[in-house]
Amino acid sequence: MAADAKQKSFQFVVVGGGIAGVTCVERLFQLFPAAGVALVTAAPHVKTVQNFRQVSKTLEEFDVAERPSGVLEEKYPNLTVIQSAVASLRARTHALRTADGLEVSYGQLCICSGARPKLLLAKDNPFVLGIRDTDSAREFQKRLSKAKRIVVAGNGGIALELVYEVRGCEVVWAVRDKAIGNTFFDAGAARFLIPSLETDKPEGVATCKRVRYTVEQAVVRPAPSSHPAEPGSALGPDWHEGITLRGAEQEEKGAHRVSVEYGCEVDKIYSPGEEGPDTPVVSEAGGGSWPVYVRLTNGKTVGCDLVVSATGVAPNMEPFLRGNGFVLAPDGGLRVDERMATSEADVYAAGDVCSTCWGEERQPGGTAGAGPLWQQMRLWSQARQMGWHAASCMAARALREPPVELDFCFELFAHVTRFFGHKVVLLGKFNGQGLGPRDQELLVRCTPGLEYVKVVLSGGRMVGAVLIGETDLEETFENLILNRMDLTPYGDELLNPNIDIEDYFD
Template sequence: MNLKADFAIIGGGIGGVTCAETLSHLNPDTNIVLITASSLIKTVTNLVQVSERIESFDVEEKPKSYLESTLPNVQVVHAAVAILDSENHILKTSDGTSVGYKKVCICTGGRPKVIVEDNPFVLGIRDTESVQEFQKRLKNARRIIVIGNGGIATELVYEVEGCEVIWAIKDKSISSAFVDAGAAQFFLPCVNKEKTESRKPLKRHKYTEEGKDDVTRPKNVTGGALGPDWSVNRDMVGNQQGSHKVHIEYSVEMANIFKLDEIKTNGKKIENPSTFDQITDDWPVCVELTNGKIYGADFIVSATGVVPNSHQFSANNFEIAEDGGIKVNDKMETNVKDVFAAGDICTASWIPAPHWIQMRLWSQARQMGCYAAKSMVASLSNEDVTLDFCFELFTHMTKFFNYKVILLGKFNGQGLGEGQEILLRFTEGVEYVKAIIQDGHLQGAVLIGETDLEETFENLILNKIDLTLFKEHLLDPNIDIEDFFD
């Protein structure tokens, strides 16, 4: 089958689908082809504008036919891309389809940075399929070991029930990819706290994959990244009674993986945390950490981040950043003519705004996909486009341990150097507020709980308000700072 497209998109994750939707809305008379290795695509729903820059949204998985039915000028091809012939502007897929294009955007995301490849006891968590495999294994598990300290690891440790969890992190505090040690202390009581609140069901539709057996997905091609609330209302229960118990090992990495017979042969000793019920050495797999401790488990979860899926396009001579991403300029263009990239696959290589950083998050995948579409339309018309305002300020809204979390600007002081002043407001079990001041100006913030400070802090950062005379009162709960700066 031979297709012709004005715009082609590779990838059915949040970045790719947002790109397709934006292209369709901006230019409804063009032909758009989206190629996805999965028959389920990721769509943004229930979008709420929390402030001018902060968005809250859900991510739903829907059959590929949904996109075609809602966007008449979009055709979805269920196949994996085998060849990107950028010189001749042709895409060739695993099922023999050829797609000629004028502009193409690569949105193939990232793949799990698995600690050990091809080990049956190690499961990398990245997409819906890997989560489903995790649920399946968890049903018969007494204990798991989680390696990683990012968002997925944090949510997983909190949500798992009926199973002991050993959480091994390389940092001195939990969830360090997002929050500092102070916020980690705020969260720490939640780690082993029994969850008594009832879960409100999310209004999400569940779909089975269409024609799932029709496409053989290459091993290095993963599904779309998990979105917000990916863990909520999923059955993540082991085979033990009650809630869960979590033991944290700080400042460690995995040194070795052993089978039980190897442990016995080497005369090594298996540790058992004193708070755990499973006092046994009968484990199918054991992990030796860099602190010398050895723990047994039924399986290991690798949640150590992602690597951009750029390797499958190595024949195109893209400029690749140190982190493995395809370099893009401030129009989301790669160094190859008429090829754009967005989401986890790319690395922003322009000079960033003072309060923006790139993190491989679903919120940025959406922003990049939308902006890439605007740039593609402008490029086709030989017009110019200015960098979208969403790249002026880093914002991210998520939920950890059932608390609302909002990150603004240089929320952990990234790249600020010396001269930072940190203001804190902490109410145990209620809220945690951190404001970072430098040269009299707010540079970033972490807001945990229902603080109602996000819009005001956003404006203080963007408007570069001098807080020198007011900073002592900035976090005073008895002062309405929103009125003060109106």
């Protein structure tokens, strides 16, 4: 609702309309229905969790819907949605000012400002596009429809989905690592997936069952003339659902035209008129002239119609956070403790903007730390979990109840996604994170085109797993990891395809 006065006061204020912020708001009203809550968001839409399903003890699936912010106000009468960016924060006096000039005082504040994309250094280049929110995804669809070749820089989730979905356009994929998908899986899993780029995408390929992204049309309130409209919150998995990603060339349906350049990054982006004595001669098949050229660090130069930046994200440290006493983690995020509390009194943080620096042992006078097989990876599932936990901690403090223990979801890292048409489940230290070469043993089973199963053992106990394909092993492996069972007697038989491991350990 619109703010008539220039000053307002709320018991709880949440900044950010993404999954973490909206989940925080919804949980606050579950625990404290009569509380006065304000959600401050620069975008006219908010992202909500729908059709939540607990697949196993730690794995969860849900749909993500982008909806008009007014939907939340209708659901929660005590909620005030303030559509504006935050201009400044004075944590010591528990007050913030919006870009509209509204003064907002709070009892407790939760910052859920998400993450910003790490875009390529190509300021105002019309041929470089970073995919961040719904608008930029639609712009990409529009630009792609006229393109015969694009260069994609990045190796994260958006890049993986993009190169698989694009049709009717040649894709040159610049990957700085030695294998694709380095964030999510190892080189063995990458080799299993690569053939999917070399074959036609089947008609009616199974859609992802864990997080789907839908949009409802909103009545957009115009941004005040004093400041421009802010970009929406970041895209989530399946951002391409409902968007046709087809280039200018008319080809048979399903055709892939992807070439991967490994171990390199974008060195320079320039147009034909910017060539100088230090610019290498363009050497590429087919020759011709392109509107933009990309020089890679491996020495190759590629001409294309569009450069897509998908090089990851960083905590969104908005300018309003400066001038306060926030302690930052090494990755630049707001450092939070087991209660999602920052270093400033009564200020919490959740989602991509924060960094969890939790110990594995019980903290003096505090709650127990996260399990040793959990790690933060700035995923949508973790944003929901953190927003939920932050609200629980805020409500407990307001109601003067004992501190809230960390939820069981923080006991084991668990994530389900889909890449190249294959279901992908990641559990625990799936890539041996934090384990030395001598501290881990790997067991691998691979059936090309069907499944890839990798188990990480340490001291004879399972500590992580990568499951690609319809393996139906996620719940069994999750139990084996959580139960800390000594698997030494089973050796290589653990992955024997002739043994029904699910029945064996049930």
